[in-house]
Amino acid sequence: MPGPIQSLERAAAILRLLAGGERRLGLSDVAAALGLAKGTAHGILRTLQQEGFVEQDPDSGKYQLGAELLRLGQSYLDVHELRARALVWADDLARASNETVYLGVLHQHGVLIVHHVFRPDDTRQVLEVGSMQPLHSTALGKVLLAHDPVARAELDEQEREAFTSRTLTDLLDIDEEAALTRERGWAASVEETWPGVASVAALIKDRRRNPVGAVAVNGPVERLCEAGTVRPELVVQVREAARSISRDLGAPRF
Template identity: 50%
Template structure:
Protein backbone atom coordinates (compact mmCIF):
# COMPACT_ATOMS: atom_id res chain seq x y z
CA UNK A 1 0.00 0.00 0.00
CA UNK A 2 1.50 3.36 -1.01
CA UNK A 3 2.62 5.66 1.80
CA UNK A 4 1.54 9.22 2.39
CA UNK A 5 3.54 11.99 0.68
CA UNK A 6 5.07 14.25 3.31
CA UNK A 7 5.79 17.09 0.87
CA UNK A 8 2.08 17.43 0.07
CA UNK A 9 1.19 17.58 3.77
CA UNK A 10 3.81 20.30 4.29
CA UNK A 11 2.67 22.27 1.24
CA UNK A 12 -0.94 22.23 2.44
CA UNK A 13 0.22 23.50 5.84
CA UNK A 14 2.13 26.37 4.19
CA UNK A 15 -0.97 27.32 2.19
CA UNK A 16 -3.12 27.34 5.32
CA UNK A 17 -0.67 29.63 7.07
CA UNK A 18 -0.68 32.04 4.12
CA UNK A 19 -4.50 31.97 4.09
CA UNK A 20 -4.88 32.55 7.83
CA UNK A 21 -3.20 35.91 8.33
CA UNK A 22 -3.79 39.34 6.80
CA UNK A 23 -0.07 39.97 6.29
CA UNK A 24 2.57 38.49 4.02
CA UNK A 25 4.99 36.06 5.68
CA UNK A 26 8.75 35.65 5.54
CA UNK A 27 10.27 32.27 4.78
CA UNK A 28 11.64 32.08 8.36
CA UNK A 29 8.22 32.78 9.88
CA UNK A 30 6.73 29.89 7.90
CA UNK A 31 9.61 27.60 8.81
CA UNK A 32 9.25 28.46 12.52
CA UNK A 33 5.49 27.93 12.51
CA UNK A 34 5.76 24.46 10.96
CA UNK A 35 8.97 23.31 12.57
CA UNK A 36 10.71 22.98 9.18
CA UNK A 37 14.27 23.78 8.09
CA UNK A 38 14.34 27.15 6.37
CA UNK A 39 15.67 25.56 3.17
CA UNK A 40 12.71 23.16 3.07
CA UNK A 41 10.19 25.96 3.59
CA UNK A 42 11.87 27.98 0.85
CA UNK A 43 11.70 25.07 -1.61
CA UNK A 44 8.00 24.57 -0.92
CA UNK A 45 7.28 28.26 -1.39
CA UNK A 46 9.21 28.41 -4.66
CA UNK A 47 7.21 25.45 -5.97
CA UNK A 48 3.91 26.99 -4.88
CA UNK A 49 4.93 30.25 -6.55
CA UNK A 50 5.75 28.35 -9.74
CA UNK A 51 2.25 26.89 -9.96
CA UNK A 52 0.58 30.19 -9.03
CA UNK A 53 -0.53 29.23 -5.52
CA UNK A 54 1.81 31.74 -3.83
CA UNK A 55 3.18 35.15 -4.72
CA UNK A 56 6.31 36.89 -3.47
CA UNK A 57 6.59 40.63 -3.07
CA UNK A 58 9.89 41.46 -4.85
CA UNK A 59 10.43 44.44 -2.53
CA UNK A 60 9.98 42.70 0.83
CA UNK A 61 10.52 39.04 -0.18
CA UNK A 62 7.37 38.14 1.79
CA UNK A 63 4.81 35.64 0.55
CA UNK A 64 1.01 35.59 0.25
CA UNK A 65 -1.55 33.40 -1.49
CA UNK A 66 -1.34 33.60 -5.27
CA UNK A 67 -4.01 34.34 -7.83
CA UNK A 68 -3.99 30.67 -8.83
CA UNK A 69 -6.05 29.92 -5.75
CA UNK A 70 -9.55 31.30 -5.83
CA UNK A 71 -10.40 30.03 -2.38
CA UNK A 72 -8.76 28.20 0.46
CA UNK A 73 -10.28 27.14 3.78
CA UNK A 74 -9.24 28.81 6.99
CA UNK A 75 -6.14 27.50 8.71
CA UNK A 76 -6.61 25.32 11.74
CA UNK A 77 -9.24 22.88 12.93
CA UNK A 78 -12.78 23.39 14.14
CA UNK A 79 -12.53 23.75 17.92
CA UNK A 80 -15.36 21.28 18.47
CA UNK A 81 -13.50 18.62 16.52
CA UNK A 82 -10.26 19.50 18.31
CA UNK A 83 -12.00 19.11 21.65
CA UNK A 84 -13.72 15.84 20.73
CA UNK A 85 -10.52 14.23 19.48
CA UNK A 86 -8.54 15.28 22.55
CA UNK A 87 -11.05 14.41 25.29
CA UNK A 88 -9.62 11.05 26.34
CA UNK A 89 -6.04 12.28 26.26
CA UNK A 90 -6.92 15.32 28.38
CA UNK A 91 -8.61 13.12 30.97
CA UNK A 92 -5.55 10.86 31.11
CA UNK A 93 -3.22 13.84 31.51
CA UNK A 94 -5.28 15.15 34.43
CA UNK A 95 -5.22 11.74 36.11
CA UNK A 96 -1.48 11.22 35.64
CA UNK A 97 -0.38 14.77 36.53
CA UNK A 98 -3.05 15.26 39.22
CA UNK A 99 -3.51 18.80 37.86
CA UNK A 100 -6.12 20.83 36.00
CA UNK A 101 -5.88 20.45 32.20
CA UNK A 102 -6.79 23.04 29.58
CA UNK A 103 -6.92 22.92 25.80
CA UNK A 104 -6.79 26.30 24.07
CA UNK A 105 -6.95 27.97 20.67
CA UNK A 106 -6.23 31.51 19.52
CA UNK A 107 -9.16 33.90 19.26
CA UNK A 108 -8.71 37.56 18.30
CA UNK A 109 -5.27 37.85 19.86
CA UNK A 110 -6.16 36.00 23.06
CA UNK A 111 -6.27 32.35 24.02
CA UNK A 112 -9.68 30.74 24.45
CA UNK A 113 -10.06 27.67 26.64
CA UNK A 114 -12.04 25.19 24.54
CA UNK A 115 -11.86 22.29 27.01
CA UNK A 116 -11.12 22.05 30.72
CA UNK A 117 -10.63 19.00 32.93
CA UNK A 118 -10.78 19.52 36.69
CA UNK A 119 -7.91 18.55 38.92
CA UNK A 120 -8.87 15.06 40.16
CA UNK A 121 -9.35 15.82 43.86
CA UNK A 122 -12.02 17.22 46.18
CA UNK A 123 -11.01 20.90 45.95
CA UNK A 124 -13.56 23.49 44.85
CA UNK A 125 -13.01 24.35 41.18
CA UNK A 126 -14.83 26.37 38.52
CA UNK A 127 -15.32 25.38 34.89
CA UNK A 128 -13.07 27.33 32.51
CA UNK A 129 -14.66 26.33 29.19
CA UNK A 130 -14.95 29.48 27.07
CA UNK A 131 -12.60 31.46 29.32
CA UNK A 132 -10.52 34.06 27.47
CA UNK A 133 -6.97 34.34 28.84
CA UNK A 134 -4.12 36.69 27.86
CA UNK A 135 -1.93 35.07 25.24
CA UNK A 136 1.34 36.71 26.26
CA UNK A 137 1.01 35.90 29.98
CA UNK A 138 -0.01 32.22 29.97
CA UNK A 139 1.67 29.00 28.91
CA UNK A 140 -1.22 28.06 26.58
CA UNK A 141 -1.22 31.47 24.96
CA UNK A 142 2.53 31.73 24.52
CA UNK A 143 2.70 28.32 22.88
CA UNK A 144 -0.01 29.37 20.43
CA UNK A 145 1.74 32.67 19.66
CA UNK A 146 5.08 30.91 19.15
CA UNK A 147 3.73 29.23 16.03
CA UNK A 148 1.67 32.13 14.64
CA UNK A 149 3.91 35.06 13.68
CA UNK A 150 1.10 37.45 12.55
CA UNK A 151 -0.83 36.87 15.80
CA UNK A 152 2.30 37.37 17.90
CA UNK A 153 3.09 40.61 16.07
CA UNK A 154 -0.48 41.88 16.49
CA UNK A 155 -0.46 41.09 20.23
CA UNK A 156 2.88 42.87 20.67
CA UNK A 157 1.75 45.93 18.71
CA UNK A 158 -1.47 46.16 20.73
CA UNK A 159 0.52 46.45 23.96
CA UNK A 160 1.52 43.83 26.51
CA UNK A 161 -0.47 44.43 29.68
CA UNK A 162 1.16 43.63 33.00
CA UNK A 163 -0.87 41.33 35.27
CA UNK A 164 1.88 40.66 37.81
CA UNK A 165 5.45 41.81 38.32
CA UNK A 166 6.58 38.77 36.30
CA UNK A 167 4.47 39.41 33.20
CA UNK A 168 6.52 39.86 30.03
CA UNK A 169 5.74 43.38 28.80
CA UNK A 170 8.72 43.96 26.47
CA UNK A 171 8.29 43.01 22.81
CA UNK A 172 11.87 41.80 22.44
CA UNK A 173 11.62 39.70 25.59
CA UNK A 174 8.39 38.15 24.34
CA UNK A 175 9.99 37.34 20.99
CA UNK A 176 12.86 35.66 22.83
CA UNK A 177 10.44 33.64 24.93
CA UNK A 178 8.52 32.49 21.84
CA UNK A 179 11.76 31.49 20.14
CA UNK A 180 12.69 29.42 23.18
CA UNK A 181 9.32 27.67 23.03
CA UNK A 182 9.87 26.73 19.39
CA UNK A 183 13.35 25.43 20.20
CA UNK A 184 12.29 23.23 23.11
CA UNK A 185 8.79 22.28 21.97
CA UNK A 186 6.90 23.46 25.07
CA UNK A 187 6.25 26.61 27.08
CA UNK A 188 5.86 27.56 30.70
CA UNK A 189 4.55 30.56 32.60
CA UNK A 190 5.20 31.10 36.30
CA UNK A 191 3.14 33.79 38.04
CA UNK A 192 2.82 35.80 34.82
CA UNK A 193 -0.98 36.02 34.88
CA UNK A 194 -1.84 35.20 38.49
CA UNK A 195 0.46 35.19 41.50
CA UNK A 196 0.96 31.74 42.98
CA UNK A 197 -0.08 29.99 39.76
CA UNK A 198 1.97 28.36 37.00
CA UNK A 199 1.38 26.44 33.78
CA UNK A 200 3.07 24.15 31.26
CA UNK A 201 1.78 23.72 27.70
CA UNK A 202 2.73 22.12 24.38
CA UNK A 203 1.45 22.54 20.81
CA UNK A 204 -1.15 20.38 19.08
CA UNK A 205 -0.33 19.83 15.42
CA UNK A 206 -2.22 18.57 12.41
CA UNK A 207 -1.06 17.70 8.89
CA UNK A 208 2.29 19.16 7.91
CA UNK A 209 3.06 20.31 11.44
CA UNK A 210 0.44 23.08 11.49
CA UNK A 211 -0.32 24.10 15.08
CA UNK A 212 -4.10 24.14 15.70
CA UNK A 213 -4.17 24.41 19.48
CA UNK A 214 -2.30 23.78 22.70
CA UNK A 215 -2.77 21.59 25.74
CA UNK A 216 -1.40 22.21 29.20
CA UNK A 217 -1.69 21.92 32.94
CA UNK A 218 -2.28 24.81 35.35
CA UNK A 219 -2.08 25.01 39.12
CA UNK A 220 -0.25 26.25 42.21
CA UNK A 221 3.42 27.06 41.70
CA UNK A 222 4.54 24.65 44.43
CA UNK A 223 3.00 21.71 42.53
CA UNK A 224 3.90 22.73 38.97
CA UNK A 225 7.44 23.93 39.73
CA UNK A 226 10.48 22.78 41.70
CA UNK A 227 12.15 24.70 44.52
CA UNK A 228 13.78 27.03 41.96
CA UNK A 229 10.37 27.81 40.40
CA UNK A 230 11.20 25.91 37.23
CA UNK A 231 8.60 23.59 35.66
CA UNK A 232 9.09 20.06 36.94
CA UNK A 233 10.71 17.90 34.21
CA UNK A 234 8.35 14.99 34.87
CA UNK A 235 5.31 17.24 34.27
CA UNK A 236 6.90 18.73 31.14
CA UNK A 237 7.43 15.21 29.82
CA UNK A 238 3.80 14.27 30.53
CA UNK A 239 2.41 17.36 28.80
CA UNK A 240 4.66 16.94 25.74
CA UNK A 241 3.87 13.23 25.44
CA UNK A 242 0.14 13.97 25.61
CA UNK A 243 0.43 16.70 22.96
CA UNK A 244 2.30 14.33 20.67
CA UNK A 245 -0.33 11.63 21.13
CA UNK A 246 -3.15 14.05 20.31
CA UNK A 247 -1.22 15.32 17.30
CA UNK A 248 -0.87 11.77 15.98
CA UNK A 249 -4.63 11.32 16.34
CA UNK A 250 -5.31 14.61 14.56
CA UNK A 251 -3.38 13.40 11.51
CA UNK A 252 -5.06 10.00 11.57
CA UNK A 253 -8.29 8.93 9.86
CA UNK A 254 -11.51 10.52 11.09
CA UNK A 255 -14.16 8.17 12.40
Protein backbone atom coordinates in the same frame (compact mmCIF):
# COMPACT_ATOMS: atom_id res chain seq x y z
CA MET B 1 -37.36 40.54 24.66
CA PRO B 2 -36.38 42.16 21.33
CA GLY B 3 -37.50 40.42 18.17
CA PRO B 4 -35.41 39.24 15.23
CA ILE B 5 -33.68 41.77 12.96
CA GLN B 6 -35.33 41.62 9.54
CA SER B 7 -32.22 42.44 7.52
CA LEU B 8 -30.28 39.64 9.21
CA GLU B 9 -33.13 37.20 8.63
CA ARG B 10 -33.15 38.13 4.95
CA ALA B 11 -29.36 37.77 4.68
CA ALA B 12 -29.56 34.33 6.28
CA ALA B 13 -32.35 33.36 3.88
CA ILE B 14 -30.21 34.40 0.90
CA LEU B 15 -27.27 32.34 2.15
CA ARG B 16 -29.49 29.29 2.62
CA LEU B 17 -30.94 29.80 -0.85
CA LEU B 18 -27.48 29.96 -2.42
CA ALA B 19 -26.42 26.88 -0.45
CA GLY B 20 -29.13 24.72 -2.06
CA GLY B 21 -30.44 24.10 -5.55
CA GLU B 22 -28.53 25.68 -8.41
CA ARG B 23 -24.91 26.59 -7.82
CA ARG B 24 -25.38 30.21 -9.00
CA LEU B 25 -28.43 32.47 -8.95
CA GLY B 26 -29.10 35.84 -10.53
CA LEU B 27 -30.51 38.85 -8.72
CA SER B 28 -33.99 38.27 -10.15
CA ASP B 29 -33.90 34.62 -9.08
CA VAL B 30 -32.98 35.55 -5.50
CA ALA B 31 -35.58 38.31 -5.26
CA ALA B 32 -38.37 36.13 -6.70
CA ALA B 33 -37.55 33.10 -4.56
CA LEU B 34 -37.65 35.09 -1.33
CA GLY B 35 -40.37 37.59 -2.24
CA LEU B 36 -38.04 40.58 -1.97
CA ALA B 37 -37.87 43.74 -4.01
CA LYS B 38 -34.89 43.71 -6.36
CA GLY B 39 -33.40 46.77 -4.67
CA THR B 40 -33.59 45.12 -1.26
CA ALA B 41 -32.09 41.85 -2.50
CA HIS B 42 -29.32 43.72 -4.32
CA GLY B 43 -28.40 45.70 -1.21
CA ILE B 44 -28.13 42.59 0.93
CA LEU B 45 -26.16 40.71 -1.74
CA ARG B 46 -23.77 43.63 -2.13
CA THR B 47 -23.13 43.73 1.63
CA LEU B 48 -22.60 39.95 1.79
CA GLN B 49 -20.22 40.25 -1.16
CA GLN B 50 -18.20 42.97 0.57
CA GLU B 51 -17.82 40.71 3.61
CA GLY B 52 -16.73 37.74 1.48
CA PHE B 53 -19.81 35.64 2.20
CA VAL B 54 -21.04 35.87 -1.40
CA GLU B 55 -19.19 36.05 -4.71
CA GLN B 56 -20.47 37.36 -8.06
CA ASP B 57 -19.45 35.78 -11.32
CA PRO B 58 -18.04 38.59 -13.50
CA ASP B 59 -19.38 37.10 -16.74
CA SER B 60 -22.93 36.05 -15.84
CA GLY B 61 -23.46 38.43 -12.89
CA LYS B 62 -24.86 35.52 -10.88
CA TYR B 63 -24.13 34.98 -7.20
CA GLN B 64 -22.73 32.05 -5.25
CA LEU B 65 -21.45 31.40 -1.74
CA GLY B 66 -18.09 33.00 -0.96
CA ALA B 67 -14.82 31.72 0.46
CA GLU B 68 -15.29 33.47 3.82
CA LEU B 69 -18.12 31.08 4.69
CA LEU B 70 -15.82 28.16 3.98
CA ARG B 71 -13.15 29.65 6.22
CA LEU B 72 -15.58 30.18 9.08
CA GLY B 73 -17.03 26.71 8.67
CA GLN B 74 -13.59 25.14 8.59
CA SER B 75 -12.65 27.05 11.73
CA TYR B 76 -15.65 25.59 13.55
CA LEU B 77 -14.92 22.10 12.31
CA ASP B 78 -11.25 22.39 13.29
CA VAL B 79 -12.07 23.41 16.86
CA HIS B 80 -14.78 20.79 17.16
CA GLU B 81 -12.46 18.06 15.89
CA LEU B 82 -9.60 19.28 18.09
CA ARG B 83 -11.75 19.07 21.21
CA ALA B 84 -13.14 15.67 20.25
CA ARG B 85 -9.68 14.25 19.59
CA ALA B 86 -8.29 15.71 22.81
CA LEU B 87 -10.89 14.42 25.27
CA VAL B 88 -9.23 11.15 26.22
CA TRP B 89 -5.69 12.52 26.24
CA ALA B 90 -6.68 15.54 28.34
CA ASP B 91 -8.38 13.27 30.88
CA ASP B 92 -5.28 11.08 31.02
CA LEU B 93 -3.06 14.12 31.50
CA ALA B 94 -5.19 15.39 34.38
CA ARG B 95 -5.00 12.01 36.10
CA ALA B 96 -1.24 11.68 35.54
CA SER B 97 -0.43 15.20 36.73
CA ASN B 98 -3.20 15.41 39.33
CA GLU B 99 -3.77 18.97 38.14
CA THR B 100 -6.10 21.07 35.97
CA VAL B 101 -5.78 20.70 32.19
CA TYR B 102 -6.72 23.32 29.60
CA LEU B 103 -7.02 23.09 25.83
CA GLY B 104 -6.74 26.47 24.11
CA VAL B 105 -6.89 27.96 20.61
CA LEU B 106 -6.02 31.37 19.17
CA HIS B 107 -9.07 33.65 19.15
CA GLN B 108 -9.48 37.45 19.01
CA HIS B 109 -6.07 38.52 20.33
CA GLY B 110 -6.02 35.88 23.04
CA VAL B 111 -6.37 32.21 23.91
CA LEU B 112 -9.88 30.76 24.02
CA ILE B 113 -10.31 27.82 26.40
CA VAL B 114 -12.25 25.17 24.46
CA HIS B 115 -11.84 22.28 26.91
CA HIS B 116 -11.20 22.13 30.65
CA VAL B 117 -10.57 19.02 32.73
CA PHE B 118 -10.97 19.57 36.46
CA ARG B 119 -8.21 18.68 38.86
CA PRO B 120 -9.09 15.13 39.98
CA ASP B 121 -9.85 15.84 43.64
CA ASP B 122 -12.91 16.87 45.65
CA THR B 123 -12.26 20.63 45.77
CA ARG B 124 -14.78 23.10 44.35
CA GLN B 125 -13.77 24.24 40.85
CA VAL B 126 -15.25 26.56 38.21
CA LEU B 127 -15.55 25.50 34.56
CA GLU B 128 -13.39 27.80 32.41
CA VAL B 129 -14.60 26.73 28.94
CA GLY B 130 -15.26 29.87 26.90
CA SER B 131 -12.95 32.06 28.97
CA MET B 132 -10.03 33.96 27.46
CA GLN B 133 -6.39 33.98 28.54
CA PRO B 134 -3.72 36.49 27.43
CA LEU B 135 -1.17 35.55 24.80
CA HIS B 136 1.94 37.07 26.33
CA SER B 137 1.75 35.80 29.91
CA THR B 138 0.26 32.28 29.87
CA ALA B 139 1.91 29.03 28.85
CA LEU B 140 -0.85 28.36 26.29
CA GLY B 141 -0.37 31.81 24.78
CA LYS B 142 3.42 31.57 24.71
CA VAL B 143 3.26 28.31 22.76
CA LEU B 144 0.93 29.85 20.17
CA LEU B 145 3.09 32.98 19.92
CA ALA B 146 6.16 30.84 19.28
CA HIS B 147 4.61 28.82 16.45
CA ASP B 148 1.73 30.80 14.93
CA PRO B 149 2.64 33.95 12.93
CA VAL B 150 -0.95 35.16 13.22
CA ALA B 151 -0.70 35.13 17.01
CA ARG B 152 2.55 37.07 16.89
CA ALA B 153 1.05 39.65 14.51
CA GLU B 154 -1.93 40.12 16.82
CA LEU B 155 0.37 40.79 19.75
CA ASP B 156 1.70 43.87 17.93
CA GLU B 157 -1.82 45.30 17.85
CA GLN B 158 -2.61 45.16 21.55
CA GLU B 159 -1.42 46.60 24.82
CA ARG B 160 0.50 44.03 26.85
CA GLU B 161 -0.62 44.28 30.45
CA ALA B 162 1.80 43.58 33.29
CA PHE B 163 -0.34 41.34 35.49
CA THR B 164 2.49 40.70 37.98
CA SER B 165 6.10 41.76 38.41
CA ARG B 166 7.11 38.68 36.40
CA THR B 167 5.05 39.48 33.29
CA LEU B 168 7.06 40.11 30.12
CA THR B 169 5.68 43.06 28.15
CA ASP B 170 8.61 44.10 25.96
CA LEU B 171 8.42 42.55 22.49
CA LEU B 172 12.14 41.80 22.37
CA ASP B 173 11.89 39.82 25.62
CA ILE B 174 8.76 38.04 24.38
CA ASP B 175 10.43 37.11 21.07
CA GLU B 176 13.48 35.83 22.91
CA GLU B 177 11.32 33.55 25.03
CA ALA B 178 9.41 32.44 21.92
CA ALA B 179 12.70 31.32 20.37
CA LEU B 180 13.46 29.32 23.51
CA THR B 181 9.98 27.79 23.38
CA ARG B 182 10.51 26.63 19.78
CA GLU B 183 13.91 25.21 20.69
CA ARG B 184 12.83 23.16 23.68
CA GLY B 185 9.27 22.34 22.57
CA TRP B 186 7.29 23.70 25.52
CA ALA B 187 6.48 26.90 27.38
CA ALA B 188 6.03 27.73 31.04
CA SER B 189 4.44 30.57 32.96
CA VAL B 190 5.28 30.95 36.64
CA GLU B 191 3.25 33.67 38.39
CA GLU B 192 3.19 35.78 35.21
CA THR B 193 -0.61 36.11 35.04
CA TRP B 194 -1.87 35.10 38.48
CA PRO B 195 0.19 35.17 41.71
CA GLY B 196 0.84 31.67 43.02
CA VAL B 197 -0.17 29.96 39.77
CA ALA B 198 2.08 28.15 37.30
CA SER B 199 1.44 26.36 34.02
CA VAL B 200 3.28 24.41 31.33
CA ALA B 201 2.02 23.92 27.75
CA ALA B 202 2.94 22.28 24.45
CA LEU B 203 1.82 22.75 20.86
CA ILE B 204 -0.82 20.72 19.01
CA LYS B 205 -0.43 20.35 15.22
CA ASP B 206 -2.78 19.13 12.50
CA ARG B 207 -2.12 16.83 9.55
CA ARG B 208 -0.55 19.74 7.63
CA ARG B 209 1.81 20.47 10.55
CA ASN B 210 -0.05 23.71 11.21
CA PRO B 211 -0.43 24.91 14.83
CA VAL B 212 -4.08 24.45 15.83
CA GLY B 213 -3.94 24.81 19.60
CA ALA B 214 -2.08 23.97 22.77
CA VAL B 215 -2.60 21.85 25.87
CA ALA B 216 -1.52 22.89 29.36
CA VAL B 217 -1.33 21.76 32.95
CA ASN B 218 -2.21 24.49 35.42
CA GLY B 219 -1.86 24.61 39.20
CA PRO B 220 -0.25 26.12 42.30
CA VAL B 221 3.44 26.98 42.08
CA GLU B 222 4.27 24.83 45.10
CA ARG B 223 2.96 21.71 43.33
CA LEU B 224 4.08 22.39 39.76
CA CYS B 225 7.53 23.82 40.44
CA GLU B 226 10.80 22.94 42.12
CA ALA B 227 13.33 25.71 42.78
CA GLY B 228 11.27 28.12 40.67
CA THR B 229 11.05 25.96 37.54
CA VAL B 230 8.40 23.53 36.33
CA ARG B 231 8.99 19.93 37.37
CA PRO B 232 10.57 17.92 34.51
CA GLU B 233 8.04 15.06 34.76
CA LEU B 234 5.18 17.52 34.11
CA VAL B 235 6.95 18.79 31.00
CA VAL B 236 7.24 15.23 29.72
CA GLN B 237 3.57 14.50 30.43
CA VAL B 238 2.33 17.66 28.69
CA ARG B 239 4.53 17.16 25.63
CA GLU B 240 3.41 13.56 25.27
CA ALA B 241 -0.25 14.58 25.51
CA ALA B 242 0.30 17.22 22.81
CA ARG B 243 2.00 14.68 20.55
CA SER B 244 -0.81 12.16 21.08
CA ILE B 245 -3.53 14.70 20.24
CA SER B 246 -1.54 15.82 17.19
CA ARG B 247 -1.18 12.25 15.96
CA ASP B 248 -4.93 11.75 16.34
CA LEU B 249 -5.37 14.82 14.13
CA GLY B 250 -3.15 13.23 11.49
CA ALA B 251 0.13 14.99 12.24
CA PRO B 252 3.33 13.04 11.58
CA ARG B 253 5.52 12.19 14.53
CA PHE B 254 7.57 15.06 15.96
